[in-house]
Amino acid sequence: MKNINHPRLRRHYKIPALPKCDFCSSVTVCWLYLTRAFTVPRGDSVIHFGPDWATCHQCHQFIERKDCDGFVKRVAHGLRIDMNARPDAGPFYRAEFESFLRSTNGPPLFMPEALCGTN
Numbered sequence: 689m690k691n692i693n694h695p696r697l698r699r700h701y702k703i704p705a706l707p708k709c710d711f712c713s714s715v716t717v718c719w720l721y722l723t724r725a726f727t728v729p730r731g732d733s734v735i736h737f738g739p740d741w742a743t744c745h746q747c748h749q750f751i752e753r754k755d756c757d758g759f760v761k762r763v764a765h766g767l768r769i770d771m772n773a774r775p776d777a778g779p780f781y782r783a784e785f786e787s788f789l790r791s792t793n794g795p796p797l798f799m800p801e802a803l804c805g806t807n
């Protein structure tokens with residue numbers, strides 16, 4: 689367990705703002721995953737994602753269980769995506785989840801004092 693002064697956490701939130709889960713937009717962010725940048729194909733193009741992802745506890749649990757179905761439902765609900773109207777969304781978030789898992793560097797950093805709404 690590391691503290692909120694980890695340099696990569698400070699870099700992640702270099703602009704003062706309300707922290708949000710990088711996946712579902714929840715404001716109860718508790719975890720930071722140190723990752724490499726990665727890409728996810730979308731249609732005829734590729735979406736580039738930067739390193740390091742902050743997550744809420746719920747997304748963290750899906751990640752740790754490698755529960756892709758639960759993760760995709762959580763993200764779609766959080767981002768208010770109608771999966772019936774957006775048939776491309778499910779495959780995209782599945783690919784994002786798998787690419788994210790492959791890009792992680794070690795265990796996530798737990799930081800409840802920083803981002804879980806207690807400050």
Ligand SMILES: [Zn+2]
Nearest residue numbers: 709712744747
């Ligand atoms: Zn989340």
